[in-house]
Amino acid sequence: MAKILMKGNEAIGEAAIRAGCLNYFAYPITPQSEVAEYLVRRMPEVGGVFLQGESEVAVGYMLFGAAGAGARVFTTSSSPGISLMSEAISYIAGAQCPAVFVNIMRGGPGLGGILPSQGDYFQATKGIGHGDCRLLVMAPASVQEAVEMVMMAFPLAEKYRNPVMILGDGLIGQMMEPVEFPDHLKTEPSNKDAWASNGMDHRGSKTRNLVKSLFLDPVQLNDNNLALKAKYERMRAEDVRSAAYNIDGDYPVLLVSYGTMSRVCRTAIDMLKDEGIEVGMIRPQTLFPFPEKAVADAAAKPSCRHVLSIEMSMGQMVEDVDRCIRGRVPVEWYGKCGGDIPTPEEIISVVKARIAGKE
Amino acid sequence: MGKTFKKPDVLTDAYTHYCPGCTHGVIHRLVAETIDELGIRGRTVGIAPVGCAVMAYNYFDCDFQEAAHGRAPAMATGIKRVRPDLMVFTYQGDGDLASIGMGEIIHAANRGEKFTTIFVNNAIYGMTGGQMAPTTMPDQRTTTSPLGRNVAEVGMPIKMAELLAALQTPAYITRQTVIKPKYITKAKKAIKQAFTYQMENRCFSLVEVVSTCPTNWGMTPVEAVEWTENTLLKYYQPGDYKVPA
Ligand SMILES: Cc1ncc(C[n+]2csc(CCOP(=O)(O)OP(=O)(O)O)c2C)c(N)n1
Ligand code: SF4
Numbered sequence: 001m002a003k004i005l006m007k008g009n010e011a012i013g014e015a016a017i018r019a020g021c022l023n024y025f026a027y028p029i030t031p032q033s034e035v036a037e038y039l040v041r042r043m044p045e046v047g048g049v050f051l052q053g054e055s056e057v058a059v060g061y062m063l064f065g066a067a068g069a070g071a072r073v074f075t076t077s078s079s080p081g082i083s084l085m086s087e088a089i090s091y092i093a094g095a096q097c098p099a100v101f102v103n104i105m106r107g108g109p110g111l112g113g114i115l116p117s118q119g120d121y122f123q124a125t126k127g128i129g130h131g132d133c134r135l136l137v138m139a140p141a142s143v144q145e146a147v148e149m150v151m152m153a154f155p156l157a158e159k160y161r162n163p164v165m166i167l168g169d170g171l172i173g174q175m176m177e178p179v180e181f182p183d184h185l186k187t188e189p190s191n192k193d194a195w196a197s198n199g200m201d202h203r204g205s206k207t208r209n210l211v212k213s214l215f216l217d218p219v220q221l222n223d224n225n226l227a228l229k230a231k232y233e234r235m236r237a238e239d240v241r242s243a244a245y246n247i248d249g250d251y252p253v254l255l256v257s258y259g260t261m262s263r264v265c266r267t268a269i270d271m272l273k274d275e276g277i278e279v280g281m282i283r284p285q286t287l288f289p290f291p292e293k294a295v296a297d298a299a300a301k302p303s304c305r306h307v308l309s310i311e312m313s314m315g316q317m318v319e320d321v322d323r324c325i326r327g328r329v330p331v332e333w334y335g336k337c338g339g340d341i342p343t344p345e346e347i348i349s350v351v352k353a354r355i356a357g358k359e
Numbered sequence: 360m361g362k363t364f365k366k367p368d369v370l371t372d373a374y375t376h377y378c379p380g381c382t383h384g385v386i387h388r389l390v391a392e393t394i395d396e397l398g399i400r401g402r403t404v405g406i407a408p409v410g411c412a413v414m415a416y417n418y419f420d421c422d423f424q425e426a427a428h429g430r431a432p433a434m435a436t437g438i439k440r441v442r443p444d445l446m447v448f449t450y451q452g453d454g455d456l457a458s459i460g461m462g463e464i465i466h467a468a469n470r471g472e473k474f475t476t477i478f479v480n481n482a483i484y485g486m487t488g489g490q491m492a493p494t495t496m497p498d499q500r501t502t503t504s505p506l507g508r509n510v511a512e513v514g515m516p517i518k519m520a521e522l523l524a525a526l527q528t529p530a531y532i533t534r535q536t537v538i539k540p541k542y543i544t545k546a547k548k549a550i551k552q553a554f555t556y557q558m559e560n561r562c563f564s565l566v567e568v569v570s571t572c573p574t575n576w577g578m579t580p581v582e583a584v585e586w587t588e589n590t591l592l593k594y595y596q597p598g599d600y601k602v603p604a
Contacts, residue, residue: 023441025437025440049440049441051436053433053436053466054462054463054466057430057433057462057463058430058433058436058462058466059433060430061426061427061430061433061434061437062434064424064426064430064433064434064437065406065434065435065436065437065438066437066438066440067437068424068434069424069437069438069442069445070442071442073437073441087427087430088427088430091426095424095425197404197422197424198442199402199403199422199442199444199445200400200402200421201401201402202402202445208422208423209422210416210422210423210424211423211424211425212407212416212423212424212425214413214414
């Protein structure tokens with residue numbers, strides 16, 4: 001298929017359709033409302049479902065109901081909206097249903113702003129809802145990658161029977177880039193008959209299915225959480241992703257950065273290379289599971305003296321980076337969170353300061 | 360001689376956990392009879408609330424999903440939108456539907472979602488031990504209104520059937536009770552009508568059932584029936600509040 005120029009938000013909507021997801025429920029919020037504006041036109045063309053819910057709270061449960069009934073389903077929102085959906089996300093995880101959430105992050109906390117941010121890292125990777133639940137979280141760095149991750153998210157959600165989140169920042173949603181929708185990423189929904197409340201007649205069964213997260217018996221609840229834990233361990237083993245940049249040479253500084261921020265880091269790395277300074281980078285593509293080994297290995301290179309976590313948040317991912325490196329090399333954070341994105345020049349000066357041993 | 364009265368097929372053999380004198384069990388039976396009579400068990404999905412009926416799925420042998428407190432109408436919307444062929448009902452208490460889930464029920468009804476809600480109004484929070492509900496009567500004592508509901512502070516009890524009937528979208532909204540056989544017959548008709556409107560894809564349907572909570576009202580089952588009839592039903596008057604054209 002030829003490449004076409006598309007805005008990130010529209011490409012995300014199209015990618016879901018191309019992946020085989022024809023059910024979309026949403027509530028408007030900047031900077032991702034274009035997904036709904038795109039899909040309200042597009043869904044009828046493909047015989048799909050579009051519904052604007054009355055709130056993100058309701059949208060979360062529309063997803064839960066539809067997923068519980070065996071349908072492929074997704075929504076898109078931005079930071080404050082995801083907070084409202086977090087109740088449903090916990091229930092969906094507890095009841096082990098697949099659903100895909102796209103968070104095009106804006107600055108917070110509170111109403112914050114409408115410009116790009118990566119401030120929801122903790123929320124997405126550590127504490128998305130009450131209880132012991134986790135999401136599989138993917139972070140795209142381009143519109144093309146957003147498309148591919150959205151398309152991958154549905155089979156992953158079904159593989160694990162767990163919510164999956166695409167964590168993009170406002171820039172990914174708003175920028176226009178050439179994209180291609182890879183045919184091989186279109187998948188058939190997995191067989192839901194084993195567990196979904198899709199009607200006994202529909203699956204030709206005499207036994208009913210229950211979709212629930214209530215386990216009053218402590219042993220059963222513990223068992224359910226052990227099953228969830230086993231899934232999260234499987235994600236760590238089978239679906240962790242990262243990309244490396246410029247890690248073949250001997251670099252004194254390693255950057256860890258994701259999403260739009262990692263693109264600025266790449267530019268800084270190229271500019272430093274022109275000056276004869278080597279800097280490597282690991283770009284997590286999954287934030288949960290976190291690419292622990294890739295980061296640890298890259299930091300273990302004998303030349304590596306400094307690790308910098310460059311983020312559009314006030315130092316959140318740095319805690320995961322630090323955890324992987326376990327004190328072997330100093331780990332520091334650099335970033336901004338208000339909508340201003342650190343420039344290549346700023347990153348260059350931070351890197352040079354570390355090499356010179358200055359604060 | 361053949362059996363003239365038997366347990367509906369869709370009801371399981373499980374003993375219910377409801378208190379003596381509670382009418383949740385009667386309401387379950389009416390819903391179960393309706394599902395049997397309409398022959399829809401194989402395409403029915405029930406949605407259990409948070410409240411005393413949280414484990415309704417232990418008593419109905421059909422597909423079930425369990426909602427968060429108040430969110431059942433949004434879940435039912437999700438199911439009906441992706442699978443309009445399924446028969447979906449929510450079973451919700453008054454705390455569930457009239458308090459935390461007020462937004463969800465109003466918007467689902469206003470969109471004309473084609474599912475059925477069984478709304479059990481017992482004027483109190485049962486499961487959590489008798490706290491004040493939006494439906495608690497003026498001066499009614501509960502654990503969070505120990506001196507009686509003070510309407511000057513918290514307003515009058517909300518009449519959900521009337522509130523929902525004010526919406527312009529076509530719907531079937533009715534209020535019933537099951538405290539005595541003469542009411543049960545009417546309630547059964549209403550529940551069956553509500554499911555039938557869904558089956559015909561005609562409209563949203565809600566049956567409010569004024570129910571008892573002797574345990575948290577601090578009454579015997581007999582006193583609870585009397586209080587329902589003499590007090591609750593005076594304020595929550597039975598009848599059809601909206602019928603589709
Ligand atoms: C989000 C949330 N808030 C509060 C609760 C606690 N809770 C459980 S049942 C209930 C009240 C239920 O009362 P009602 O809906 O009237 O049903 P009843 O028990 O009377 O049948 C509450 C407040 C909860 N489970 N979830
Ligand atoms: S607490 Fe009240 S509503 Fe709940 S089962 Fe007992 S009597 Fe019924």
